[in-house]
Amino acid sequence: MKTLTALFATALLAATATLAQADDLGPDKAMQLLKAGTIQPFETLNAAAQAKHPGSTIHETELEEEYGRYIYQVELRDAQGVKWDVHLDAANGQVLKDHQDD
Secondary structure, X not given: OHHHHHHHHHHHHHXXXXXXXXXXXOHHHHHHHHHHOOOOOHHHHHHHHHHHOOXXXXXXXXXXXXXXXXXXXXXXXXXXXXXXEEXXXXXXXXXXXXXXXX
């Protein structure tokens, strides 16, 4: 768990893409939301994203707040090397977006 948390924190800090109405959340805020039960555990969210693309590997994750909603973004590569972006509602794990990235 500590390794996964460290990897998540590193990915959050390394993320550079932002959306106009989105606020990137740092590792401290992410852990606060997790402990409060506001968002699901990262392992659960990662598993939900990988279930959309069996055999995929996670390359980057990011937690953002958009319009008052926490969105967990996962960048995956499937077994064929195709890159996918999966966005989940971090509160309930619902897949909001699943699209192939160029």
